[in-house]
Amino acid sequence: MAGDGGFVLLPSGVSATVLDTAELSPREAYGVLTSLVVPRPIAWVSTVGRDGRGNLAPFSYFQAVCSRPPTVMLSIAWRPDGTPKDTLRNILDTEAFSISVVDAPLAESMNRTSAEFPPGTSEWEAVGIASAPGSRIPVPRVAEAGAALECRLVHAVPMGTGRSGAPSVTVVFGRVVAVVVRDDLVVRDTSGRPCGVDGKRIAPVGRLGGTAYVTTDHRFDLSRPKVPEEEPA
Ligand SMILES: Cc1cc2nc3c(=O)[nH]c(=O)nc-3n(C[C@H](O)[C@H](O)[C@H](O)COP(=O)(O)O)c2cc1C
Numbered sequence: 001m002a003g004d005g006g007f008v009l010l011p012s013g014v015s016a017t018v019l020d021t022a023e024l025s026p027r028e029a030y031g032v033l034t035s036l037v038v039p040r041p042i043a044w045v046s047t048v049g050r051d052g053r054g055n056l057a058p059f060s061y062f063q064a065v066c067s068r069p070p071t072v073m074l075s076i077a078w079r080p081d082g083t084p085k086d087t088l089r090n091i092l093d094t095e096a097f098s099i100s101v102v103d104a105p106l107a108e109s110m111n112r113t114s115a116e117f118p119p120g121t122s123e124w125e126a127v128g129i130a131s132a133p134g135s136r137i138p139v140p141r142v143a144e145a146g147a148a149l150e151c152r153l154v155h156a157v158p159m160g161t162g163r164s165g166a167p168s169v170t171v172v173f174g175r176v177v178a179v180v181v182r183d184d185l186v187v188r189d190t191s192g193r194p195c196g197v198d199g200k201r202i203a204p205v206g207r208l209g210g211t212a213y214v215t216t217d218h219r220f221d222l223s224r225p226k227v228p229e230e231e232p233a
Contacts, residue, residue: 026168031209034060039206039214043074044100044110046131047090048139054131055086056113056123056142058102060207061169070176072099072149075159075169082164091172095153096137099174100145104203104215136178146185146202150178 010016021029034040043062047055061075076088084092091097102110113123124131124140131140134150141148151174160168179197187196206214 034207035209038208040208042102042110042205042207043072044102044106044113044142044145045074045087046098046100046139046141047087047096048094049086049090050093053120054122054124054140055090056127056129057085057087058110058114059087062099065173071154071173072151072176073171073173074099075171077169078162078164078166080163082162082166084166084170088170088172091153091174092156092170094139096134096139097151097153097172097174098134098137098139098141099149099151100142101147101149101202102205103146104205106142106144107205107213110205132180135180141180145182147179147181147197149174149176150180151176 019032021032024032040060041062043059045057045059049055059074059076063073065071065073076085076091078084078088083089087097100106109127109129112127113129115123115126117123117126123129130143132143133140137150137152139150141150153172154175155171155173157171157173158167158169159171162168181194181197185198185201186194187198189195200219203215206216208214
């Protein structure tokens, strides 16, 4: 039923509860957001530290936010002890990171790289993931991934305050300077110039709330609506 302002009103008999976010613990707020903002794409982020050590970890607070110039964002939480996660520290130090796309066959390996390994351990070796060299940045990507976005840091925005007094998260914005695409996924224009990616040939994995994930087995299309023409009088 549409109200005067065009809003859909709750049918009578259906009640709703307001969760006032000021009353929720950070853990509860996390649970609510990650259950409702779904499915989230997963950025499998590789970085290299100042010491040359490689790091690889997944992040689902991740989105593309601008096409001109191509830009993505990641939100990386600080650890409870007030230190940055290795990924964030490396991005702030080197200003470069690579995002490998996670498809279904890579999901388990991706998840294993999210473990808190002891300091000094490289997830590449610990989980046994093959890397391929970066093309425009000195950061490797996951060799088996269908595509990787090579990024340079443009902004790092701290947000909120954790128990330790450190930021709750730092949101990093990265300019995508190159996209490395497996040859069978490349789309070319009539002159043979590579100009895109065949999304129908990728089986991406998305993250839902808790430990749930989703694939895109069932797809359907919806054309964008046109502005309705005025009804003839
Ligand atoms: C699918 C998935 C998504 C995740 N998304 C995030 C995220 O958006 N932000 C975050 O701070 N941690 C996220 N994590 C947890 C990190 O991957 C985890 O803390 C990891 O140990 C960080 O590694 P690092 O210290 O090597 O950077 C996620 C874990 C998984 C499995």
